[in-house]
Amino acid sequence: MVIQDWLAEKKINLLSFDSSTLADYANCPRYHFFRTVMGFTKPNWHLMFGAAWHWAMKVMLKSNRYDASTLTQAVTAFTTKFTEELGAANVGWDYFPERVTKIKDPGRVLDFLVEYAEEHKTDQDLLLPYINHNMLEVHGSVPIANDKLMYYRLDAVAELPGDCATVIDHKTGTQLSSNWAEQWEHSLQITLYFYVMQSMFHRWAKALINGAIFRTNDSTYPRCVVTKSIEQLELWLSSVNHLVKQLEVDVAMLNEAKESDLVMHCFYPTQSGSGCSSYGGCRYNDICLAWTNPLQHLNEIPSGYIVRFWDPRATEERIA
Ligand code: SF4
Numbered sequence: 001m002v003i004q005d006w007l008a009e010k011k012i013n014l015l016s017f018d019s020s021t022l023a024d025y026a027n028c029p030r031y032h033f034f035r036t037v038m039g040f041t042k043p044n045w046h047l048m049f050g051a052a053w054h055w056a057m058k059v060m061l062k063s064n065r066y067d068a069s070t071l072t073q074a075v076t077a078f079t080t081k082f083t084e085e086l087g088a089a090n091v092g093w094d095y096f097p098e099r100v101t102k103i104k105d106p107g108r109v110l111d112f113l114v115e116y117a118e119e120h121k122t123d124q125d126l127l128l129p130y131i132n133h134n135m136l137e138v139h140g141s142v143p144i145a146n147d148k149l150m151y152y153r154l155d156a157v158a159e160l161p162g163d164c165a166t167v168i169d170h171k172t173g174t175q176l177s178s179n180w181a182e183q184w185e186h187s188l189q190i191t192l193y194f195y196v197m198q199s200m201f202h203r204w205a206k207a208l209i210n211g212a213i214f215r216t217n218d219s220t221y222p223r224c225v226v227t228k229s230i231e232q233l234e235l236w237l238s239s240v241n242h243l244v245k246q247l248e249v250d251v252a253m254l255n256e257a258k259e260s261d262l263v264m265h266c267f268y269p270t271q272s273g274s275g276c277s278s279y280g281g282c283r284y285n286d287i288c289l290a291w292t293n294p295l296q297h298l299n300e301i302p303s304g305y306i307v308r309f310w311d312p313r314a315t316e317e318r319i320a
Pocket residue numbers: 028029030031269270271272275276282283284285288289
């Protein structure tokens with residue numbers, strides 16, 4: 001199958017992107033290709049749990065108080081989303097390692113939420129009254145150049161006293177590293193929020209990272225604030241546009257690529273060694289090594305993968 005037909009059939013627009021697809025491209029163009037063009041992914045307990053936690057957090061932030069009724073509604077929202085995600089993944093619990101399912105155990109969500117409510121009990125006076133209910137889980141697109149849009153999704157916005165808005169972003173994990181707070185300073189996604197708030201809503205903003213670190217005994221719910229100067233925002237915009245230009249070059253080269261080529265001369269695997277093995281190893285390691293021209297394998301689904309195409313214009317992934 002020629003690549004143009006594949007892209008048309010799967011409704012893939014490689015120049016339609018959000019912060020996560022662009023960050024994937026920056027880290028490794030071949031990873032981005034496997035994820036975006038071939039649609040390969042693997043069932044991921046952390047992502048499913050994180051998506052469900054977002055639903056629970058939406059209920060919490062929309063409430064007036066962290067009382068029994070709010071917690072019950074939040075558990076229901078979590079369970080609904082988690083069940084939906086597990087159904088879409090089409091695998092059972094035993095597919096996932098016990099060390100993961102035991103810690104991020106959906107059966108413990110009420111306990112986690114009770115802990116969260118206790119750790120952030122001052123929210124009831126200092127945060128919840130200021131949540132903008134029209135800006136919970138909103139998504140849209142923002143121009144980053146004359147003819148280019150970038151898609152975004154905001155978890156929540158609070159209008160705290162003062163002259164700037166606060167974008168709230170939920171982050172889940174199992175480890176609180178020493179640089180947990182610093183990593184968000186460099187996040188393409190977090191800086192996008194500042195850009196969105198300024199370009200779309202003409203507001204200067206800061207970000208509140210609303211963490212949840214789940215552990216067997218001592219889960220914790222850290223928060224940190226990220227701010228950016230106007231110069232840092234300009235640097236972000238310039239670097240994002242630079243990345244998009246590189247992406248356009250790869251897309252043009254992909255249009256020339258053929259199934260009969262020995263190797264695919266675009267979306268090169270630019271990670272070498274350490275990048276491929278970080279965070280437990282790249283999920284595409286096996287096919288990246290075996291397939292020098294992925295165009296020869298467009299209709300194959302390797303064992304262990306599922307196919308879900310990412311559409312940044314939609315709120316969810318779509319199943320092939
Ligand atoms: S294995 Fe390495 S080079 Fe290949 S897609 Fe993954 S990160 Fe990129």
